[in-house]
Amino acid sequence: MAPRATGHVSGSLFRTSKTDGVLLAMKREKGFTLAELIVFLSLLGVVLAIGYRLFFLGQNTFARVSERFELQSEMRSAGDFLLDELRNAVEVEILDAPTDEADYHYIYLDGSRIVHKYNGSTKVITLPIIRDEDLFTLKKDSGNKNFLGIRMTGIRNGNTYDLSTEVFLKNIANLDPDSGKVIKYKKP
């Protein structure tokens, strides 16, 4: 009795060649192992985390720079305004509170703003950033000449910036030293 080998052999051969073909095809296929994938994902996580931190660091820095810029530029423009106004004054007096005398200018600290008042109308010079302290100091030198010291400290969202200078009051002499938050003056 002849063994029924043909069918088995042919069937086995057929199945073997197909399986091998698939395996070979799988082996040839390009791809990643699980370990590679995990490493990739962890590196991606690191990159994203760093990117996220850098983005917010940049944003915070930008916000802080903007605030500081605003503070500094406010202080500088206020300083220039005060120097220009007071340099040529022909009368100067430091007061406790502003009054309403006609033809006199007043510069004073209103809350935390510097305000200029003249003939009933007021103009705000700075944002509410100025520390509540004496802004003006009247000085007298040995030759009885008067200088006006100006000192401002600005505070905004944790940033502090102080500016101080002195102006020679060329049309005024012999005033006694004084200091305060309100200055009354007359222009020529």
Next chain:
Amino acid sequence: MAEILVCLMLIGLIVIMVLPSITYGFIQLNESGERTKAVYTVRQAVENELANESPGPASDTLRITFNRDTIAVKGRIVETEATFGTKGDRTRIRVFIPDK
């Protein structure tokens, strides 16, 4: 392993390169603020010089020309400077003070 090390090194390099660009603006603004303070200090020195009753001799002449006419003003050039910041930067003001 080598690839991971290279990758981490590149990330580190990028971070090192990006960080200064973020803080640069802040540093520059801070320096500008210090410069403003120094300018005000120098201006104060100039004010003192303006008030000076007995200045040195008038050694300089400023010539101003209006059309064809030239006016010569005798006086002196005053130069004051102040240093600011951590790097010792300087700001200087040069003014002409005419004879009184």
